[in-house]
Amino acid sequence: MIWQLDLILCIFIVICAVAAITIKDLLAAVIILGAYSFFMCILYTGMGAVDVAFTEASVSAGVGTVLFVAAVSKTKRRSKD
Amino acid sequence: MLEYIISKYNFWVYVILLLIGLYAMVGKKNLVKKLIGMNIFQSAVILFYVSIGVKKGGATVPIFLGNAHAAHGHGHAIIDVASYINPLPHVLMLTAIVVSIATTGVALAVLILIFRRYKTLELDEIMKIRKETGV
Numbered sequence: 001m002i003w004q005l006d007l008i009l010c011i012f013i014v015i016c017a018v019a020a021i022t023i024k025d026l027l028a029a030v031i032i033l034g035a036y037s038f039f040m041c042i043l044y045t046g047m048g049a050v051d052v053a054f055t056e057a058s059v060s061a062g063v064g065t066v067l068f069v070a071a072v073s074k075t076k077r078r079s080k081d
Numbered sequence: 082m083l084e085y086i087i088s089k090y091n092f093w094v095y096v097i098l099l100l101i102g103l104y105a106m107v108g109k110k111n112l113v114k115k116l117i118g119m120n121i122f123q124s125a126v127i128l129f130y131v132s133i134g135v136k137k138g139g140a141t142v143p144i145f146l147g148n149a150h151a152a153h154g155h156g157h158a159i160i161d162v163a164s165y166i167n168p169l170p171h172v173l174m175l176t177a178i179v180v181s182i183a184t185t186g187v188a189l190a191v192l193i194l195i196f197r198r199y200k201t202l203e204l205d206e207i208m209k210i211r212k213e214t215g216v
Contacts, residue, residue: 010094017098017121021105026113033117040124048142048166049131052174056127059182064120067182071189072113075196079111080203 006046013039026079030068037061091132098125110204112195116188123181127174134167143168 016036023029037060044053086093098121105118143165192202199207 007090010090014094014097014101017101020117020121021101021109021114026111029114029117033120036121037124040128043128044131047131047135048140049134049171049174050142052127052131052171052178055175055178056124059178060120060124064182064185067186067189068113068116071193074193075113075202079114081110081114 002046006043009039009043009046013043024079024081026072026077027069029079030065030072033068034061034065037064092129095125095129095132098122098128112192112202112204115204116185116192119188120181120185123177127177127181130170130174130177134170136163136166138163140164140166142166143171 013036016032016039020029020032020036023032037056041053041057041061044050044056102118102120102122102125105121106115109115109118141164145160145165195207196202199210201207201210
């Protein structure tokens with residue numbers, strides 16, 4: 001894999017992880033977690049793990065985000081920390 | 082030394098993500114934030130396992146393409162192991178991704194039940210209500 005692209009993806013992943021746990025709006029945090037999963041999926045594709053990549057994209061980024069959004073819409077959207 | 086550190090940056094990112102997830106699980110008071118931290122923790126472990134299987138030097142995706150020796154009809158196909166990425170960690174991590182989404186689903190269901198009972202998702206407020214009412 002091209003190492004520059006790999007490094008940029010790693011930096012994006014860390015930024016997304018930090019943003020997902022610091023943002024006070026829970027819906028925004030959940031959507032950023034979905035973006036984190038998609039960046040992780042691109043990283044797996046670069047490593048040659050294609051099966052892991054499409055499982056991550058469909059299950060973790062797709063179904064996981066839907067479950068989180070459903071749960072947040074059933075409960076409160078604001079968080080204190 | 083610097084080159085040695087930079088050449089293993091996948092592992093550094095994995096350690097950083099692991100610690101971010103651990104901090105969110107321990108330090109954050111909101112229960113959804115704790116769950117997000119658990120997701121980050123799990124995907125950091127998955128990233129570590131997938132990184133183990135990578136080989137340098139022209140290794141490709143583990144799909145067997147056949148070779149010229151097997152085309153004659155006799156003799157076994159010779160598989161050059163060094164030209165394929167190790168598929169064992171990938172198969173293990175497929176199971177781990179599905180298990181992680183199952184645990185997340187159960188945790189969200191429990192979280193909705195907690196919200197219906199206590200009308201809040203902050204851990205300190207829940208503990209205060211439990212201490213006041215004695216339930």
